[in-house]
Amino acid sequence: MALHRFPAGFLWGVATSAQQIEGARNEGGRGDSIWDRFAAMPDTIEDGSRPDTTCDHYHRWREDLGRLRWLGVNAYRFSTGWSRILPTGHGAPNPAGLDFYDALVDELLASGIEPFLTLNHWDLPDALQQRGGWAARETARAFVAYAEVVARRLGDRVRFWTTHNEPWCIATLGHEEGSHAPGRRSPQEALRAAHHLLVSHGWAVEAIRGLVPAAQVGIVLNLSPAWPASPAEADRDAARQFDGFFNRWYLDPLLRGRYPADAVADRIRRGHLASADLPFVQDGDLDRVRAPLDYLGVNYYSRTVLAAGPDGLPKAVPAAPREELTEMGWEVYPDGLDEVLGRVTGEYGVRSVHITENGAAFVDPAPADGRIADPRRIAYLRDHLLAVHRAIAAGVPVHGYFAWSLLDNFEWGQGFTRRFGLYGVDFATGERTPKDSAFWYRDSIAARAVADGPESCIARRKP
Ligand code: IFM
Secondary structure: EEEOOOOOOOEEEOOOOHHHOOOOOOOOOOOEEEEHHHHHHOOOOOOOOOOOOOOOHHHHHHHHHHHHHOOOOOEEEEEEOHHHHHHOOOOOOOHHHHEEEEEEEHHHHHHHOEEEEEEEOOOOOOOHHOOOHHHHHHHHHHHHHEEEHHHHHHOOOOOEEEEEEHHHHHHHHHHOOOOOOOOOOOOOHHHHHHHHHHHHHHHHHHHHHHHHHEEEEEEEEEEOOOOEEEEEHHHHHHHHHHHHHHHHHHHHHHHOOOOHHHHHHHHHHHHOOOOOOOOOOOOOHHHHHHHOOOOEEEOOOOEEEEEOOOOEEEEEEEOOHHHHOOOOOOEEOOOHHHHHHHHHHHOOOOOOOEEEEOOOOOOOOOOEEEEOOOOHHHHHHHHHHHHHHHHHHHOEEEEEOOOOOOOOOOOOOHHOOOOOOOOEOOOOOOOOOHHHHHHHHHHHHHHHHEEEEEOOOOOOOOO
């Protein structure tokens, strides 16, 4: 067994998001978000649940902070609830909403924990959705106004700022597939939404830098290497198509100032665009979108293996036996993290990366003796941290790692059926129980190192 030490100054964190943990839907002046409305619609959430109370972090935040201190993290990634701060999306901010995050930030700093703040983790105020949501350019302006409100209040203490979390999910799951809020099914709206997210990112970077000169500003993308299911030309093209819309549709505008031509051509072929003249892009937009990033946040969970469907469209296929999948159906594939890191820094020239989410949902047993045994989650976290360590040793500038997630929480369309937490949560009582992975992570953080072991050697598979 060898111990793999991480550099001094590395950020060891955990991540959460407001809608998934806070609850207190109607308290403290909060307005509804699109997820409150979506979850109240029939057949939208797998277990019919709603995020109204979820982990009740709004009331239990001080004890949750104690958990962060116990873990020994030196950074905490959280999001500010947009509809808690701007209940109607516009106008005067809600003082109680701002006070909540103000106190959280103060307490984090007093505990020696760096706040790593995300502005948009999917909880668009429902009032803005009623005016068109992300498909409307106006929402991009509303986002910048919100960013300014938060930066004015917290910019004297918060150094790390993230504009959006996983814009692909908002655009594609929310506007094309309809499985996420706001539940739209229009590829054309999805393309508009993606662009408005990107342009609002660029505008917000500038606004935040204007208000907080020392800010480190970035965006968080969920990236997944696209592998063809076979060497057949059709499968290789399926992988290219998937990569074009999942990864490059965001990486290219942000880092090169243009949309990927082949992916634009795919959308024209599918009838989602009339021509390569993208109607939603206005003069100067792409220059703003490519505003230099202080860091890129990478959320990595798995690779995606693609075959050509009967219609020629990419179809994700299972790439591993059931026992190598998490409860999300995602293959455990740590080598993909090396691949993503190599790509963003090599091909795209990113100079600083934080792994802003990485973790796994597994079925956990009931607590016994005050803890929950979760060996598969430990193995998952360890093997991905070892991938990060390999990347750093190879010279890749990775500066932080945030385990997803501190607590079991509201997993969007899957409700409370998928558990990612280092702490188990009994959603009936709010009681939290540490999992063995929490103890393991705490020990690793204390040692600033991760130990490998015979069982950590995941075979390097090819499909
Ligand atoms: O729970 C989500 C999170 O909100 C965004 N990234 C993926 C996680 C697991 O699905």
